[in-house]
Amino acid sequence: MTNEQRALLTIFGASGDLAKRKLYPSLFRLYRKGYLNEHFAVIGTARREWTQETFQEIVASSIQALHPTEQELQSFIRHFYYQALNVSEPEQYAALKTLATQLDETYHLAGNQLFYLAMAPQFFGTIAGHLHSENIVTPNGFHRLIIEKPFGSDYHSAEQLNEEIRSVFDEDDIFRIDHYLGKEMVQNISAVRFGNNIFESLWNHKYIDNVQVTLAESLGVEERGGYYDQSGALKDMVQNHILQIVALLAMEAPTVFTDKNIRYEKIKALESIRLYTEQEAQKNFVRGQYAEGKLGAKEFSSYQDEPNVNPRSTTETFVAGKLLIDNFRWKGVPFYIRTGKRLTEKGTRIHIVFKPTPINVFREANAPIDENDTGLRNVLTIYIQPTEGFSLTLNGKTIGGDYQLRPIKLDYRHSSDTLDNTPEAYEKLLLDALKGDATNFTHWDEVAQSWRIVDIIRQAWDSQPEVDFPNYASGTMGPDAAFELLERDGFQWVWQPDNWYREHNQLP
Numbered sequence: 001m002t003n004e005q006r007a008l009l010t011i012f013g014a015s016g017d018l019a020k021r022k023l024y025p026s027l028f029r030l031y032r033k034g035y036l037n038e039h040f041a042v043i044g045t046a047r048r049e050w051t052q053e054t055f056q057e058i059v060a061s062s063i064q065a066l067h068p069t070e071q072e073l074q075s076f077i078r079h080f081y082y083q084a085l086n087v088s089e090p091e092q093y094a095a096l097k098t099l100a101t102q103l104d105e106t107y108h109l110a111g112n113q114l115f116y117l118a119m120a121p122q123f124f125g126t127i128a129g130h131l132h133s134e135n136i137v138t139p140n141g142f143h144r145l146i147i148e149k150p151f152g153s154d155y156h157s158a159e160q161l162n163e164e165i166r167s168v169f170d171e172d173d174i175f176r177i178d179h180y181l182g183k184e185m186v187q188n189i190s191a192v193r194f195g196n197n198i199f200e201s202l203w204n205h206k207y208i209d210n211v212q213v214t215l216a217e218s219l220g221v222e223e224r225g226g227y228y229d230q231s232g233a234l235k236d237m238v239q240n241h242i243l244q245i246v247a248l249l250a251m252e253a254p255t256v257f258t259d260k261n262i263r264y265e266k267i268k269a270l271e272s273i274r275l276y277t278e279q280e281a282q283k284n285f286v287r288g289q290y291a292e293g294k295l296g297a298k299e300f301s302s303y304q305d306e307p308n309v310n311p312r313s314t315t316e317t318f319v320a321g322k323l324l325i326d327n328f329r330w331k332g333v334p335f336y337i338r339t340g341k342r343l344t345e346k347g348t349r350i351h352i353v354f355k356p357t358p359i360n361v362f363r364e365a366n367a368p369i370d371e372n373d374t375g376l377r378n379v380l381t382i383y384i385q386p387t388e389g390f391s392l393t394l395n396g397k398t399i400g401g402d403y404q405l406r407p408i409k410l411d412y413r414h415s416s417d418t419l420d421n422t423p424e425a426y427e428k429l430l431l432d433a434l435k436g437d438a439t440n441f442t443h444w445d446e447v448a449q450s451w452r453i454v455d456i457i458r459q460a461w462d463s464q465p466e467v468d469f470p471n472y473a474s475g476t477m478g479p480d481a482a483f484e485l486l487e488r489d490g491f492q493w494v495w496q497p498d499n500w501y502r503e504h505n506q507l508p
């Protein structure tokens with residue numbers, strides 16, 4: 001381990017769901033792979049009065065699914081320490097400071113500190129302030145702050161939060177998590193684009209008809225109704241994950257692949273997304289909420305019947321929209337996005353739909369495909385999850401006979417072995433933060449611009465509070481309006497249960 005990676009990790013919210021489900025297993029994977037060894041220690045904090053032993057037992061039980069040997073388990077959990085703390089009570093930070101100083105000496109951590117705020121966002125500013133005022137931040141080493149989403153609830157609250165944090169930490173030391181940026185195939189977007197000239201030279205309005213980004217979930221709101229009913233799909237998924245994916249798809253090539261260059265290009269891309277008028281937002285964005293329905297053999301209740309959800313809720317569980325990017329590369333190319341809960345299946349996919357050939361020279365042998373009869377479009381699909389890989393549909397000739405075209409699918413998927421060995425998003429992001437690599441974290445300017453885009457849509461919807469919810473059945477791909485959004489432009493979602501493209505291309 002290099003000196004830079006030795007560190008004290010303090011987790012605020014150590015008894016919470018995120019810490020148990022994601023952080024402890026990810027730390028264990030890093031430990032098992034040798035990225036963490038003797039020079040690391042973890043302090044867990046929360047209000048409850050756990051003993052050290054209880055905390056270590058919780059950590060141990062949260063990594064059971066990874067089947068640690070007894071020796072691995074014991075040597076891992078002895079790095080975990082617990083300090084009860086109410087983050088709003090400044091006087092309680094003294095005990096944290098004492099423990100942190102002691103662990104820094106015991107483990108030779110060179111003063112390096114990583115603070116992970118796995119707590120509700122209203123505490124972010126308070127904690128950052130007290131870390132400074134109570135002298136928890138050491139004078140030597142690095143001091144980095146990892147912040148969970150949501151980063152604010154609109155532009156103004158995000159700006160205020162940012163000011164509170166920036167008064168204590170430099171932008172370079174703030175690691176705003178968007179866990180989609182830790183996903184292997186999201187990181188592969190840049191590899192596909194900038195590692196393959198055949199794509200990069202076609203990656204513009206001259207050759208691309210439209211781009212489609214779908215983040216579909218079959219799960220409902222589960223036990224997070226209280227949070228979700230205040231948030232909705234627009235703030236929960238579009239403001240962060242979807243706009244980050246759009247930025248990666250739309251950005252210019254960085255001069256060199258470093259965090260600063262990539263952030264610079266992503267910010268430019270986000271700033272080129274057209275800020276709609278309220279009227280344009282109404283026209284180009286669709287919202288939905290799930291009703292009861294069936295997924296396979298299972299019956300599901302409506303969103304309004306979920307626990308901790310207002311039975312007359314008008315919160316959207318589905319969003320579809322059209323984004324336009326006003327720059328030389330993307331002029332006139334719609335980026336269609338959609339996300340929703342209780343859809344047909346879980347999956348994140350990107351479809352790059354290329355323009356058809358200018359003339360269908362094979363028209364004598366082929367029934368007209370569309371009104372312009374220009375032949376089938378090529379589609380590059382990036383499968384983000386759960387299946388991971390790429391496919392490209394080309395047109396070839398049927399064997400023998402005339403020039404009847406048929407689609408051919410070049411398909412690559414990561415094998416199940418590769419998937420088993422793929423680092424989980426939080427594992428990668430924790431390691432990046434330890435190394436100080438901010439490539440896959442969001443800069444304030446990205447967050448700010450994303451809120452500006454989303455706030456307009458929210459305001460447009462809020463100005464028309466009467467909604468006909470619920471408007472899609474659980475187990476479908478959302479309300480009809482989401483399909484009409486593309487149809488009025490002469491397009492179709494490539495990924496839909498009753499699939500036009502699949503039908504015409506005889507794809508499985």
Ligand SMILES: NC(=O)C1=CN([C@@H]2O[C@H](COP(=O)(O)OP(=O)(O)OC[C@H]3O[C@@H](n4cnc5c(N)ncnc54)[C@H](OP(=O)(O)O)[C@@H]3O)[C@@H](O)[C@H]2O)C=CC1
Pocket residue numbers: 012013014015016017018019045046047048085086087088117118119120121148149150
């Ligand atoms: N869970 C998930 O899958 C995801 C979560 N997130 C984000 O991560 C953050 C944490 O979420 P999650 O783990 O689900 O939340 P939980 O509600 O499960 O955990 C909250 C934690 O905060 C502690 N806490 C609450 N109040 C105080 C206080 N005043 N002082 C000290 N500790 C306190 C709680 O412990 P105690 O009661 O003992 O004080 C608990 O450990 C949120 O920002 C969420 O949006 C983001 C993506 C996914």
Ligand SMILES: O=C1O[C@H](COP(=O)(O)O)[C@@H](O)[C@H](O)[C@H]1O
Pocket residue numbers: 217236237
């Ligand atoms: O950030 C969030 O993401 C999850 C979906 O994440 P995934 O990695 O399972 O695709 C979503 O369920 C949740 O509502 C949202 O807060």
